Amino acid sequence: xxxxxxxxxxxxxxxxxxxxxxxASGSQIDFESFRHLARTAERGRFDFFxxxxxxxxxxxxxxxxxxxxxxxxxxxTVLAALAAVTTHLGLAATVNSTFNEPYEVARRLASLDxxxxxxxxxxVVTSFDAFTGENFRRxxxxxxxxxxxxxxxxxxxxxxxxDSWAPDAVAADPEAGRFLRPGGxxxxxxxxxxxxxxxxxxxxxxxxxxxxxxxxxxxDEGREFAASSADVIFSRHSRLEEGRAFYRDVKRRLAAYGRxxxxxxxxxAVTYVLGDTEAEAAERAAEIRRAQVGPQQxxxxxxxxxxxxxxxxxxxxxLPDVEPDLDEGVSRGHAAFRRDRGELVAKWRALAEEKNxxxxxxxxxxxxxxxxxxxxxxxxxxIDHFVQTDAADGFIFxxxxxxxxxxxxxxKVVPLLQEKGVxxxxxxxxxxxxxxxxxxxxxxxxxxxxxxxxxxxxENR
Amino acid sequence: xxLHLAVALDGAGWHPAAWRAEGARPDRLFTLAYWADLVAEAxxxxxxxxxxxxxxxxxxxxxxxxxxxxxxxxxxxxxxLIASGVAPLTSRIGLVPxxxxxxxxxxxxxxxxxxxxxxxxxxxxxxxxVSGRPDHAAHFGRRxxxxxxxxxxxxxxxxxxxxxxxxxxxDAVEVVRRLWDSWEDDAEIRDVATGRFVDREKLHYxxxxxxxxxxxxxxxxxxxxxxxxxxxxxxHDRQPYEFAxxxxxxxxxxxxxxxxxxxxxxxxREAEAATGRAGPPLKVFADLVVFLETGGAADRKARxxxxxxxxxxxxxxxxxxxxxxxxxxxxxxxxAGLDGFRLRPGELPRDLxxxxxxxxxxxxxAGAFRTAYDTGDLRGRLGLPRPANRYATAS
Numbered sequence: 001x002x003x004x005x006x007x008x009x010x011x012x013x014x015x016x017x018x019x020x021x022x023x024a025s026g027s028q029i030d031f032e033s034f035r036h037l038a039r040t041a042e043r044g045r046f047d048f049f050x051x052x053x054x055x056x057x058x059x060x061x062x063x064x065x066x067x068x069x070x071x072x073x074x075x076x077t078v079l080a081a082l083a084a085v086t087t088h089l090g091l092a093a094t095v096n097s098t099f100n101e102p103y104e105v106a107r108r109l110a111s112l113d114x115x116x117x118x119x120x121x122x123x124v125v126t127s128f129d130a131f132t133g134e135n136f137r138r139x140x141x142x143x144x145x146x147x148x149x150x151x152x153x154x155x156x157x158x159x160x161x162x163d164s165w166a167p168d169a170v171a172a173d174p175e176a177g178r179f180l181r182p183g184g185x186x187x188x189x190x191x192x193x194x195x196x197x198x199x200x201x202x203x204x205x206x207x208x209x210x211x212x213x214x215x216x217x218x219x220d221e222g223r224e225f226a227a228s229s230a231d232v233i234f235s236r237h238s239r240l241e242e243g244r245a246f247y248r249d250v251k252r253r254l255a256a257y258g259r260x261x262x263x264x265x266x267x268x269a270v271t272y273v274l275g276d277t278e279a280e281a282a283e284r285a286a287e288i289r290r291a292q293v294g295p296q297q298x299x300x301x302x303x304x305x306x307x308x309x310x311x312x313x314x315x316x317x318x319l320p321d322v323e324p325d326l327d328e329g330v331s332r333g334h335a336a337f338r339r340d341r342g343e344l345v346a347k348w349r350a351l352a353e354e355k356n357x358x359x360x361x362x363x364x365x366x367x368x369x370x371x372x373x374x375x376x377x378x379x380x381x382x383i384d385h386f387v388q389t390d391a392a393d394g395f396i397f398x399x400x401x402x403x404x405x406x407x408x409x410x411x412k413v414v415p416l417l418q419e420k421g422v423x424x425x426x427x428x429x430x431x432x433x434x435x436x437x438x439x440x441x442x443x444x445x446x447x448x449x450x451x452x453x454x455x456x457x458x459e460n461r
Numbered sequence: 462x463x464l465h466l467a468v469a470l471d472g473a474g475w476h477p478a479a480w481r482a483e484g485a486r487p488d489r490l491f492t493l494a495y496w497a498d499l500v501a502e503a504x505x506x507x508x509x510x511x512x513x514x515x516x517x518x519x520x521x522x523x524x525x526x527x528x529x530x531x532x533x534x535x536x537x538x539x540x541x542l543i544a545s546g547v548a549p550l551t552s553r554i555g556l557v558p559x560x561x562x563x564x565x566x567x568x569x570x571x572x573x574x575x576x577x578x579x580x581x582x583x584x585x586x587x588x589x590x591v592s593g594r595p596d597h598a599a600h601f602g603r604r605x606x607x608x609x610x611x612x613x614x615x616x617x618x619x620x621x622x623x624x625x626x627x628x629x630x631x632d633a634v635e636v637v638r639r640l641w642d643s644w645e646d647d648a649e650i651r652d653v654a655t656g657r658f659v660d661r662e663k664l665h666y667x668x669x670x671x672x673x674x675x676x677x678x679x680x681x682x683x684x685x686x687x688x689x690x691x692x693x694x695x696x697h698d699r700q701p702y703e704f705a706x707x708x709x710x711x712x713x714x715x716x717x718x719x720x721x722x723x724x725x726x727x728x729x730r731e732a733e734a735a736t737g738r739a740g741p742p743l744k745v746f747a748d749l750v751v752f753l754e755t756g757g758a759a760d761r762k763a764r765x766x767x768x769x770x771x772x773x774x775x776x777x778x779x780x781x782x783x784x785x786x787x788x789x790x791x792x793x794x795x796x797a798g799l800d801g802f803r804l805r806p807g808e809l810p811r812d813l814x815x816x817x818x819x820x821x822x823x824x825x826x827a828g829a830f831r832t833a834y835d836t837g838d839l840r841g842r843l844g845l846p847r848p849a850n851r852y853a854t855a856s
Contacts, residue, residue, distance in 0.1 A: 021653045029683050031580045057664065057679060064661040071683045073576035080542040081580045083493060084549045103517060103600040104565065111539035115493040115546045134677035135568045170536065172487035177768065179480060179487065180531040197602040200527050202519040204491055204536045296656030
């Protein structure tokens with residue numbers, strides 16, 4: 001059977017994909033930019049719009065990293081405003097489970113679900129770094145080995161809070177003088193390793209029951225967490241073969257949790273560049289890569305691996321002859337290189353030698369390449385091929401421009417996918433769970449949410 | 462000079478039986494359309510701003526624990542998110558959500574309110590609120606708070622407890638204000654030649670260290686359009702007056718009558734002197750719960766009291782009467798040195814509509830209320846200047 005494709009849009013924000021130097025690049029903070037991108041995604045009948053998060057400005061060499069976009073608004077606040085200017089588009093917020101508490105996150109997500117009429121999603125991330133912790137009351141309290149156990153327990157606790165209101169708890173019956181149905185709200189009590197909390201939740205159950213849960217971790221633990229608890233995986237495996245391997249691996253883990261393969265959608269993050277011909281697309285892609293990796297970014301990119309100040313080197317010259325300092329981590333506040341940096345340097349040197357690459361050319365070659373490059377027709381075919389051959393269930397597109405970065409995709413590629421019959425021409429339901437083909441988390445439909453039923457207290461008789 | 466007029470929105474209105482009144486929309490309380498309609502009505506009346514109540518626990522008639530009542534509104538949506546959802550659907554009115562200072566991270570509040578200010582084009586305010594409730598503290602499991610006992614306000618234990626909560630709140634406001642200033646207005650430079658998006662000399666660590674927490678900074682969100690969104694707080698007593706004098710731009714007070722209003726204003730000014738407040742004096746707004754109607758407002762309130770099974774009482778003066786009489790009262794109380802009023806509609810939307818279509822024309826007829834919005838932001842509307850950035854160095 002032909003699979004239906006799912007599409008999402010990532011706001012072009014604080015990352016090295018976003019090109020801010022282009023004259024067409026608009027504000028990264030004005031609401032108009034968010035409105036334009038979200039409305040474009042909705043015009044393209046996308047499943048959802050995605051916002052990333054970073055709770056401390058990134059630093060390199062002890063100073064604020066100034067080469068990429070810096071600064072962003074608070075995700076949920078922006079998404080609540082977007083709820084007012086869109087009607088069907090899912091609204092996905094990245095919210096850290098380390099520097100938040102379940103009661104607040106659960107109520108903010110349930111609030112967004114109400115305000116948007118059932119369109120909220122939560123990308124559950126964890127961080128364990130003391131660096132980000134310096135902005136928060138508790139500081140860097142979490143050990144790396146505990147980050148998934150905290151994230152897991154955080155999500156379980158949030159689900160207990162959402163489940164503590166029955167779907168029909170609000171009677172709002174003036175005749176009977178009954179605002180709440182008796183027994184509609186039950187007290188929660190969660191006692192675990194990370195949280196020991198009890199009381200009454202104060203937001204009625206949202207239209208989706210639970211918001212859609214997104215997970216992005218790639219480690220074995222992360223995949224297991226996603227298989228047990230997530231509705232969507234934001235994957236980084238955007239190439240065909242590795243995508244298929246990842247897809248197989250994650251989908252096979254689902255059975256152990258009593259879940260079907262279609263209960264978890266795998267959406268790799270991808271970029272795209274279009275042209276009227278293949279050659280024109282390739283040329284544009286090369287231009288964009290040069291804009292993404294300017295001379296300063298190229299040096300910065302290498303410094304993160306070398307662990308050294310390389311500012312004295314010419315970005316258009318050969319690779320640094322100096323050996324990397326493997327003891328020194330240079331860059332903080334974003335994903336560290338986990339691979340052996342010494343090995344990486346050797347590999348890059350060989351590559352630069354072979355192809356005669358300068359520092360900048362090497363950085364362009366080895367840092368995040370574009371995914372789909374071609375005419376609208378070839379890109380549409382390729383997207384479909386990925387999905388039909390189980391390398392993905394769809395994609396999260398990361399445009400390189402704010403706010404116009406989705407326009408071409410929606411105007412030129414989406415209609416072709418619709419023509420093929422592999423992507424919706426109209427939304428078929430109001431909620432994000434509808435778009436993703438996921439069941440609503442109603443108590444009657446879901447597994448028992450908590451091992452022990454929450455006790456009913458005298459307050460709720 | 463125009464009188465300043467704000468409306469406090471909460472649930473179906475401030476009377477606990479308001480949701481049962483004719484015209485109430487209790488089944489719509491948890492939708493964006495409900496709030497958008499109310500704020501649009503307030504904007505049609507050219508009001509200065511609306512506030513949104515919030516708390517990290519279920520409403521209760523009891524001070525320290527949940528109650529068992531099923532006949533009153535229970536449950537509420539996050540106030541910052543309601544305000545933000547309303548922002549694109551309105552254009553001029555100020556939006557002032559409540560957040561807690563006792564359990565909520567100041568960093569999250571700072572970026573949330575800053576974002577609201579960006580989204581609304583300079584219409585954001587904030588009402589920080591302490592939570593001394595032990596049941597709310599149990600929702601977080603991070604600290605145990607003793608029950609609050611208001612029966613003996615002179616008790617040193619009570620005073621100490623309140624001083625602790627307010628001291629922590631003052632630190633939270635200080636952190637939030639510093640974070641708002643942690644980006645200079647022109648920090649974003651997009652200098653293609655040097656490849657720099659920002660001038661990092663214009664981003665500042667706030668390095669706050671206090672008794673309750675420390676926060677490094679800078680914010681992740683650029684400086685809000687207003688520089689400093691409007692900070693407002695409710696106060697009934699000396700300690701909270703001093704908190705307001707340290708932390709706020711606007712203070713809501715609850716005088717019983719005209720004479721009391723004079724006394725309260727005097728106490729606010731004393732608190733300003735005692736705390737060495739610098740910058741513009743506090744704008745003092747009196748809070749009133751209002752039931753407005755041409756004939757029958759008192760009966761209407763009495764019917765609601767019957768439904769609820771007891772007389773509605775409030776920390777604020779409860780006014781029942783005609784819009785004309787309320788206009789007279791406001792103009793008289795204003796003579797006590799009040800800058801404005803925050804009206805708490807007894808019933809929504811009914812008493813809000815009575816404010817915008819009844820009270821406002823009365824005030825306007827007396828030359829005491831604006832006939833059009835100015836072009837400025839929320840601070841400007843209240844006559845407050847855009848503050849200089851504390852971290853900016855004169856160049």
